[in-house]
Amino acid sequence: MARKKIALVGAGQIGGTMALVLAQKNLGDVVLIDIPMTQGMPKGKALDIMEGRSVINSSVDLQGSTDYSAIKGADVVIVTAGFPRMPGMSRDDLLDKNCGVIKTVAEAIKENAPDAFVIVITNPLDAMVYNMQKQSGLPANKVIGMAGVLDSARLACFVADELGVSVEDVKALVMGGHGDTMVSIMECVSVGGIPVSQLMSKEKFAELAKRTAGAGGEIVNLLGRGSAFYSPATSAIHMAEAYLLDKKSVFSCAAKLNGEYGVNGLYCGVPVVVGANGVEKILEVKMSAEEKAAFDKSVEACKKNAEWVDAHT
Ligand code: APR
Numbered sequence: 001m002a003r004k005k006i007a008l009v010g011a012g013q014i015g016g017t018m019a020l021v022l023a024q025k026n027l028g029d030v031v032l033i034d035i036p037m038t039q040g041m042p043k044g045k046a047l048d049i050m051e052g053r054s055v056i057n058s059s060v061d062l063q064g065s066t067d068y069s070a071i072k073g074a075d076v077v078i079v080t081a082g083f084p085r086m087p088g089m090s091r092d093d094l095l096d097k098n099c100g101v102i103k104t105v106a107e108a109i110k111e112n113a114p115d116a117f118v119i120v121i122t123n124p125l126d127a128m129v130y131n132m133q134k135q136s137g138l139p140a141n142k143v144i145g146m147a148g149v150l151d152s153a154r155l156a157c158f159v160a161d162e163l164g165v166s167v168e169d170v171k172a173l174v175m176g177g178h179g180d181t182m183v184s185i186m187e188c189v190s191v192g193g194i195p196v197s198q199l200m201s202k203e204k205f206a207e208l209a210k211r212t213a214g215a216g217g218e219i220v221n222l223l224g225r226g227s228a229f230y231s232p233a234t235s236a237i238h239m240a241e242a243y244l245l246d247k248k249s250v251f252s253c254a255a256k257l258n259g260e261y262g263v264n265g266l267y268c269g270v271p272v273v274v275g276a277n278g279v280e281k282i283l284e285v286k287m288s289a290e291e292k293a294a295f296d297k298s299v300e301a302c303k304k305n306a307e308w309v310d311a312h313t
Pocket of ligand 1: 010013015033080081083085094098122124226
Protein backbone atom coordinates (compact mmCIF):
# COMPACT_ATOMS: atom_id res chain seq x y z
CA MET A 1 0.00 0.00 0.00
CA ALA A 2 1.38 3.40 -0.99
CA ARG A 3 2.24 5.81 1.78
CA LYS A 4 -0.16 8.66 2.46
CA LYS A 5 0.73 12.08 1.10
CA ILE A 6 0.38 15.21 3.19
CA ALA A 7 0.74 18.61 1.53
CA LEU A 8 1.58 21.63 3.67
CA VAL A 9 0.70 24.83 1.81
CA GLY A 10 2.66 27.56 3.57
CA ALA A 11 6.14 26.49 4.68
CA GLY A 12 6.62 29.16 7.34
CA GLN A 13 6.72 28.75 11.11
CA ILE A 14 3.70 26.45 11.44
CA GLY A 15 4.33 24.65 8.12
CA GLY A 16 7.93 23.80 9.00
CA THR A 17 6.99 22.60 12.48
CA MET A 18 4.22 20.41 11.06
CA ALA A 19 6.68 18.82 8.62
CA LEU A 20 8.95 17.84 11.51
CA VAL A 21 6.09 16.43 13.59
CA LEU A 22 4.77 14.46 10.61
CA ALA A 23 8.22 12.97 10.03
CA GLN A 24 8.57 12.08 13.72
CA LYS A 25 5.22 10.32 13.60
CA ASN A 26 5.92 8.60 10.25
CA LEU A 27 2.43 9.60 9.19
CA GLY A 28 3.14 9.88 5.48
CA ASP A 29 5.23 11.60 2.81
CA VAL A 30 5.29 15.37 3.08
CA VAL A 31 5.40 18.12 0.51
CA LEU A 32 6.07 21.69 1.68
CA ILE A 33 4.81 24.46 -0.62
CA ASP A 34 5.46 28.17 -0.56
CA ILE A 35 5.46 31.12 -2.95
CA PRO A 36 8.22 31.54 -5.59
CA MET A 37 9.52 34.61 -3.71
CA THR A 38 10.74 32.30 -0.92
CA GLN A 39 13.01 30.59 -3.47
CA GLY A 40 14.73 27.55 -1.93
CA MET A 41 13.11 27.87 1.52
CA PRO A 42 10.55 25.00 1.27
CA LYS A 43 13.17 22.73 -0.34
CA GLY A 44 15.69 23.71 2.34
CA LYS A 45 13.30 22.87 5.20
CA ALA A 46 12.38 19.53 3.61
CA LEU A 47 16.02 18.62 3.09
CA ASP A 48 16.95 19.67 6.63
CA ILE A 49 14.37 17.28 8.11
CA MET A 50 15.25 14.53 5.56
CA GLU A 51 18.89 14.60 6.68
CA GLY A 52 17.93 14.04 10.33
CA ARG A 53 15.57 11.11 9.80
CA SER A 54 17.95 8.37 10.87
CA VAL A 55 18.03 9.74 14.43
CA ILE A 56 14.25 10.04 14.71
CA ASN A 57 13.61 6.60 13.20
CA SER A 58 11.69 8.03 10.30
CA SER A 59 11.61 6.89 6.70
CA VAL A 60 9.06 9.23 5.14
CA ASP A 61 9.98 11.33 2.14
CA LEU A 62 9.93 15.13 2.34
CA GLN A 63 9.99 17.48 -0.65
CA GLY A 64 9.77 21.23 -1.01
CA SER A 65 8.41 23.20 -3.94
CA THR A 66 7.12 26.58 -5.05
CA ASP A 67 4.80 24.98 -7.59
CA TYR A 68 1.29 24.05 -6.50
CA SER A 69 1.24 21.05 -8.85
CA ALA A 70 3.45 19.28 -6.27
CA ILE A 71 0.35 18.77 -4.10
CA LYS A 72 -1.13 16.47 -6.77
CA GLY A 73 -2.95 13.50 -5.26
CA ALA A 74 -2.44 14.61 -1.64
CA ASP A 75 -4.60 12.79 0.92
CA VAL A 76 -4.44 15.71 3.34
CA VAL A 77 -3.71 19.38 2.66
CA ILE A 78 -2.97 21.67 5.59
CA VAL A 79 -3.06 25.37 4.78
CA THR A 80 -1.12 28.04 6.64
CA ALA A 81 -0.50 30.18 3.57
CA GLY A 82 -0.90 33.84 4.40
CA PHE A 83 0.27 36.37 6.92
CA PRO A 84 0.48 35.99 10.70
CA ARG A 85 -0.40 38.63 13.29
CA MET A 86 2.02 41.20 14.66
CA PRO A 87 1.68 42.84 18.09
CA GLY A 88 -1.34 45.15 18.21
CA MET A 89 -3.20 43.26 15.47
CA SER A 90 -6.37 41.23 15.92
CA ARG A 91 -6.94 38.12 13.81
CA ASP A 92 -9.64 40.06 11.93
CA ASP A 93 -7.02 42.56 10.78
CA LEU A 94 -5.75 39.79 8.47
CA LEU A 95 -9.12 39.35 6.71
CA ASP A 96 -8.35 41.44 3.64
CA LYS A 97 -4.76 40.20 3.14
CA ASN A 98 -5.43 36.50 3.61
CA CYS A 99 -8.72 36.26 1.70
CA GLY A 100 -6.97 36.45 -1.70
CA VAL A 101 -4.26 33.99 -0.62
CA ILE A 102 -6.90 31.42 0.33
CA LYS A 103 -8.68 31.87 -3.01
CA THR A 104 -5.46 31.04 -4.88
CA VAL A 105 -4.76 28.01 -2.70
CA ALA A 106 -8.38 26.80 -2.97
CA GLU A 107 -8.13 26.84 -6.76
CA ALA A 108 -4.88 24.85 -6.62
CA ILE A 109 -6.48 22.25 -4.33
CA LYS A 110 -9.53 21.97 -6.58
CA GLU A 111 -7.27 21.35 -9.55
CA ASN A 112 -4.67 19.06 -7.97
CA ALA A 113 -6.14 17.36 -4.92
CA PRO A 114 -9.95 17.47 -5.06
CA ASP A 115 -10.29 14.35 -2.89
CA ALA A 116 -8.11 15.66 -0.08
CA PHE A 117 -9.12 16.34 3.51
CA VAL A 118 -8.34 20.02 3.95
CA ILE A 119 -7.40 21.64 7.26
CA VAL A 120 -7.19 25.44 7.24
CA ILE A 121 -5.11 27.27 9.86
CA THR A 122 -4.77 30.70 8.23
CA ASN A 123 -6.45 33.47 10.22
CA PRO A 124 -9.03 34.85 10.69
CA LEU A 125 -9.79 31.17 10.88
CA ASP A 126 -13.57 30.85 10.65
CA ALA A 127 -13.74 33.22 7.67
CA MET A 128 -10.76 31.64 5.89
CA VAL A 129 -12.12 28.08 6.18
CA TYR A 130 -15.51 29.37 4.96
CA ASN A 131 -13.70 30.99 2.04
CA MET A 132 -11.70 27.81 1.33
CA GLN A 133 -14.80 25.63 1.12
CA LYS A 134 -16.63 28.20 -0.99
CA GLN A 135 -13.79 28.71 -3.47
CA SER A 136 -12.69 25.07 -3.74
CA GLY A 137 -16.20 23.62 -3.95
CA LEU A 138 -15.01 20.62 -1.92
CA PRO A 139 -17.68 18.96 0.24
CA ALA A 140 -18.07 20.60 3.66
CA ASN A 141 -17.22 17.36 5.52
CA LYS A 142 -13.76 17.45 3.90
CA VAL A 143 -12.90 21.06 4.79
CA ILE A 144 -12.34 22.07 8.40
CA GLY A 145 -10.51 24.71 10.39
CA MET A 146 -7.94 24.24 13.14
CA ALA A 147 -8.82 26.27 16.18
CA GLY A 148 -10.90 24.38 18.74
CA VAL A 149 -8.23 21.72 19.32
CA LEU A 150 -5.71 24.45 20.11
CA ASP A 151 -8.08 26.61 22.18
CA SER A 152 -9.20 23.55 24.16
CA ALA A 153 -5.56 22.51 24.71
CA ARG A 154 -4.76 25.99 26.00
CA LEU A 155 -7.66 25.86 28.44
CA ALA A 156 -6.57 22.36 29.55
CA CYS A 157 -3.07 23.73 30.18
CA PHE A 158 -4.37 26.57 32.37
CA VAL A 159 -6.74 24.27 34.31
CA ALA A 160 -3.94 21.75 34.98
CA ASP A 161 -1.63 24.55 36.11
CA GLU A 162 -4.24 25.98 38.45
CA LEU A 163 -5.05 22.60 40.04
CA GLY A 164 -1.48 21.31 40.07
CA VAL A 165 -2.43 18.16 38.14
CA SER A 166 -1.14 16.49 34.99
CA VAL A 167 -2.41 18.18 31.85
CA GLU A 168 -2.76 14.69 30.35
CA ASP A 169 -5.72 14.11 32.70
CA VAL A 170 -7.58 17.27 31.72
CA LYS A 171 -10.17 17.21 28.94
CA ALA A 172 -11.50 20.60 27.88
CA LEU A 173 -13.86 22.03 25.29
CA VAL A 174 -13.80 25.49 23.75
CA MET A 175 -16.40 26.39 21.14
CA GLY A 176 -17.38 29.30 18.89
CA GLY A 177 -15.20 31.47 16.71
CA HIS A 178 -11.40 31.51 16.96
CA GLY A 179 -11.23 35.01 18.41
CA ASP A 180 -12.06 37.06 21.48
CA THR A 181 -15.61 35.67 21.52
CA MET A 182 -14.67 31.96 21.90
CA VAL A 183 -16.54 30.15 24.68
CA SER A 184 -15.05 27.75 27.25
CA ILE A 185 -17.75 25.27 28.25
CA MET A 186 -17.34 24.58 31.98
CA GLU A 187 -19.63 21.55 32.03
CA CYS A 188 -17.48 19.91 29.35
CA VAL A 189 -14.19 20.23 31.24
CA SER A 190 -13.10 17.29 33.36
CA VAL A 191 -10.06 16.29 35.36
CA GLY A 192 -9.46 12.55 35.57
CA GLY A 193 -13.19 12.13 34.89
CA ILE A 194 -14.22 14.58 37.65
CA PRO A 195 -16.25 17.59 36.44
CA VAL A 196 -14.09 20.69 36.90
CA SER A 197 -17.02 22.38 38.66
CA GLN A 198 -16.29 20.11 41.66
CA LEU A 199 -12.68 21.30 41.78
CA MET A 200 -12.81 25.07 41.20
CA SER A 201 -15.23 27.97 41.48
CA LYS A 202 -17.11 29.42 38.55
CA GLU A 203 -15.20 32.66 39.06
CA LYS A 204 -11.80 30.95 38.84
CA PHE A 205 -12.93 29.07 35.71
CA ALA A 206 -14.07 32.35 34.14
CA GLU A 207 -10.58 33.76 34.76
CA LEU A 208 -8.97 30.81 32.96
CA ALA A 209 -11.51 31.07 30.14
CA LYS A 210 -10.59 34.74 29.71
CA ARG A 211 -6.89 33.89 29.52
CA THR A 212 -7.74 31.19 26.94
CA ALA A 213 -9.55 33.69 24.71
CA GLY A 214 -6.52 35.96 24.82
CA ALA A 215 -3.88 33.21 24.72
CA GLY A 216 -2.93 33.72 21.07
CA GLY A 217 -2.44 37.46 21.71
CA GLU A 218 -0.35 36.72 24.81
CA ILE A 219 2.06 34.74 22.63
CA VAL A 220 2.07 37.35 19.84
CA ASN A 221 3.15 39.96 22.42
CA LEU A 222 5.86 37.72 23.86
CA LEU A 223 7.28 36.74 20.47
CA GLY A 224 7.25 40.30 19.20
CA ARG A 225 7.20 38.98 15.64
CA GLY A 226 4.67 36.50 14.29
CA SER A 227 2.26 34.31 16.18
CA ALA A 228 2.16 30.94 17.96
CA PHE A 229 3.42 28.02 15.90
CA TYR A 230 4.39 24.98 17.97
CA SER A 231 0.94 24.34 19.48
CA PRO A 232 -0.99 25.23 16.30
CA ALA A 233 1.23 22.75 14.42
CA THR A 234 0.73 19.86 16.85
CA SER A 235 -3.03 20.59 17.02
CA ALA A 236 -3.38 20.37 13.23
CA ILE A 237 -1.43 17.11 13.09
CA HIS A 238 -3.74 15.67 15.75
CA MET A 239 -6.62 16.43 13.37
CA ALA A 240 -4.86 14.99 10.30
CA GLU A 241 -4.10 11.80 12.23
CA ALA A 242 -7.80 11.36 13.08
CA TYR A 243 -8.59 11.33 9.36
CA LEU A 244 -5.62 9.30 8.11
CA LEU A 245 -6.00 6.61 10.77
CA ASP A 246 -9.83 6.66 10.78
CA LYS A 247 -9.73 7.24 14.53
CA LYS A 248 -13.26 8.66 15.03
CA SER A 249 -11.63 11.26 17.26
CA VAL A 250 -13.78 13.81 19.04
CA PHE A 251 -12.53 17.37 19.14
CA SER A 252 -13.63 20.92 18.59
CA CYS A 253 -12.88 22.49 15.21
CA ALA A 254 -14.39 24.94 12.76
CA ALA A 255 -17.00 22.91 10.88
CA LYS A 256 -19.79 23.97 8.54
CA LEU A 257 -23.08 23.95 10.42
CA ASN A 258 -26.18 22.69 8.73
CA GLY A 259 -28.91 23.48 11.23
CA GLU A 260 -26.95 22.35 14.30
CA TYR A 261 -27.11 24.91 17.12
CA GLY A 262 -29.71 26.73 14.99
CA VAL A 263 -27.02 27.86 12.53
CA ASN A 264 -27.03 27.29 8.77
CA GLY A 265 -24.23 27.52 6.24
CA LEU A 266 -21.61 29.04 8.54
CA TYR A 267 -18.30 27.74 9.87
CA CYS A 268 -17.93 27.91 13.63
CA GLY A 269 -16.11 25.94 16.35
CA VAL A 270 -18.10 22.91 17.51
CA PRO A 271 -17.25 19.37 18.66
CA VAL A 272 -17.11 16.86 15.80
CA VAL A 273 -16.26 13.22 15.15
CA VAL A 274 -13.48 12.86 12.56
CA GLY A 275 -12.62 9.61 10.77
CA ALA A 276 -11.91 8.38 7.25
CA ASN A 277 -14.97 10.22 5.93
CA GLY A 278 -13.83 13.55 7.29
CA VAL A 279 -16.35 15.17 9.60
CA GLU A 280 -18.62 12.21 10.29
CA LYS A 281 -20.80 13.89 12.87
CA ILE A 282 -21.33 17.23 14.58
CA LEU A 283 -22.09 16.81 18.26
CA GLU A 284 -24.54 19.12 20.00
CA VAL A 285 -23.63 19.81 23.61
CA LYS A 286 -25.81 21.18 26.37
CA MET A 287 -24.74 24.67 27.41
CA SER A 288 -25.84 26.88 30.29
CA ALA A 289 -28.00 29.86 29.32
CA GLU A 290 -24.98 32.10 29.83
CA GLU A 291 -22.75 29.93 27.62
CA LYS A 292 -25.42 29.70 24.91
CA ALA A 293 -25.75 33.49 24.85
CA ALA A 294 -21.95 33.80 24.54
CA PHE A 295 -21.91 31.14 21.79
CA ASP A 296 -24.65 32.97 19.87
CA LYS A 297 -22.59 36.16 20.11
CA SER A 298 -19.56 34.28 18.78
CA VAL A 299 -21.63 32.91 15.87
CA GLU A 300 -22.58 36.51 15.07
CA ALA A 301 -18.87 37.41 14.86
CA CYS A 302 -18.29 34.46 12.46
CA LYS A 303 -21.30 35.55 10.42
CA LYS A 304 -20.01 39.10 10.09
CA ASN A 305 -16.67 37.87 8.71
CA ALA A 306 -18.34 35.34 6.39
CA GLU A 307 -20.50 38.18 5.01
CA TRP A 308 -17.31 40.16 4.43
CA VAL A 309 -15.91 37.22 2.46
CA ASP A 310 -19.13 36.95 0.42
CA ALA A 311 -19.03 40.63 -0.39
CA HIS A 312 -15.40 40.53 -1.50
CA THR A 313 -15.15 37.27 -3.47
N1 APR B 1 0.84 30.11 -1.31
C1 APR B 1 1.68 29.43 -0.51
N2 APR B 1 2.27 29.98 0.56
C2 APR B 1 2.02 31.28 0.82
C3 APR B 1 1.15 32.06 0.02
C4 APR B 1 0.54 31.41 -1.08
N3 APR B 1 -0.29 32.07 -1.89
N4 APR B 1 1.11 33.31 0.56
C5 APR B 1 1.92 33.31 1.62
N5 APR B 1 2.47 32.10 1.79
C6 APR B 1 3.43 31.65 2.79
C7 APR B 1 4.42 32.74 3.23
O1 APR B 1 5.43 32.95 2.25
C8 APR B 1 4.95 32.14 4.53
O2 APR B 1 6.13 31.38 4.35
O3 APR B 1 2.79 31.28 3.99
C9 APR B 1 3.80 31.22 5.00
C10 APR B 1 3.22 31.63 6.33
O4 APR B 1 4.18 31.39 7.28
P1 APR B 1 4.52 32.41 8.48
O5 APR B 1 4.55 33.81 7.95
O6 APR B 1 5.70 31.90 9.19
O7 APR B 1 3.21 32.32 9.40
P2 APR B 1 2.79 31.15 10.43
O8 APR B 1 3.21 31.54 11.78
O9 APR B 1 3.18 29.84 9.90
O10 APR B 1 1.20 31.33 10.38
C11 APR B 1 0.46 31.13 9.21
O11 APR B 1 -1.54 30.59 10.42
O12 APR B 1 -2.08 30.80 12.68
C12 APR B 1 -2.19 31.36 11.41
O13 APR B 1 -2.36 33.72 11.88
C13 APR B 1 -1.54 32.71 11.34
O14 APR B 1 -2.50 33.32 9.24
C14 APR B 1 -1.31 32.86 9.88
C15 APR B 1 -1.00 31.43 9.42
